Amino acid sequence: IVDRELARAVYDMRLLVAPVATARTAASRLGDWAAAAAALDRADAAGDGAERSLANRAFHRAMYAGCGNPILVKVLDELQDQTALVSSMVWSTLHSWEQEAAEHRAILRACEAGQADAVRDLMRGHISSFVARSFPENEAR
Template sequence: MPASRTDAVLEAIRRAILTRELAPGQPLVEMELAQRLGVSKTPVREALKLLSGSGLVTFGLYKGAKVSVVDAEMARHVYDIRALLEPEAVRRAVLAGGPHLADAEAALTEADAALARGDRAELSMLNREFHCALYRGCGNPLLTKTLDDVRDLAALITVTGWEAAPSAKREQREHTAILRAAKAGRADRAAELLGKHITGFLDRLLAALG
């Protein structure tokens, strides 16, 4: 099966999860998804395996695949990684310079449009792209991969947080301030603002989850 077919199915399922079209905890039946997407079961099976690796899908023993459910423990674990690693990665990326800030600015502009449309799925993915663009030039491929590996879960947690305590406009303002510091070459300031951005969102989410 061509990789492009699996990629298209993966993106369709990812978007359905992030829009809640596929609800948290919902079983993911290969045949049903294949019929829905107009493909065979093979790309669906491969996409579910990939989404399991990124955390959006879980496989239970003898129970098949289902949409992952965000709880306080998951959020703490993912955001612990981000809070520990991402500010330092961004600090290094700003010091190194490079074209990554233009990508971050483009993602931020598109996110403004998605926010105006009320498209939470698109906004969560652009939010993810904004963060990735900021740390992409850190110069350490292993650090980049570690952060990339949690980005799907971060997007799912973000959507859950926006449902529990809407704060997307606030986070856009924080993104703007982070990008402004990065473009000015203020690496330590960008890292500081990013750290507060990450922990602030987690605090609001945990409070909303009780």
């Protein structure tokens, strides 16, 4: 079961590691940007939440897999398991994937341009905005 506390813990951890890993991938130029773009296309065409979740996972993995640190990749892979549960739950009531898709495309453009600092900031904003929309601070706990 996914509750607020678990969701916040998962996204707190993602905020700590995903922006750095993604920036490192952009800086290394080892990212598979074609795979990331294909994942975005699959997400756009997804007929259901499961397809969208798998495409989202593939996109994010393409963003961090080239970071040069296999332990960091493993941590993020494990977080993606939990992230998929949280995002699927949220998407069932909050249809935010179009905004997230636009954020993904901006992140991908910055990656393709090798703009590591921009990638880090965009990824941090992407994760933070999902949390703010999905689990607002002023919402009853």
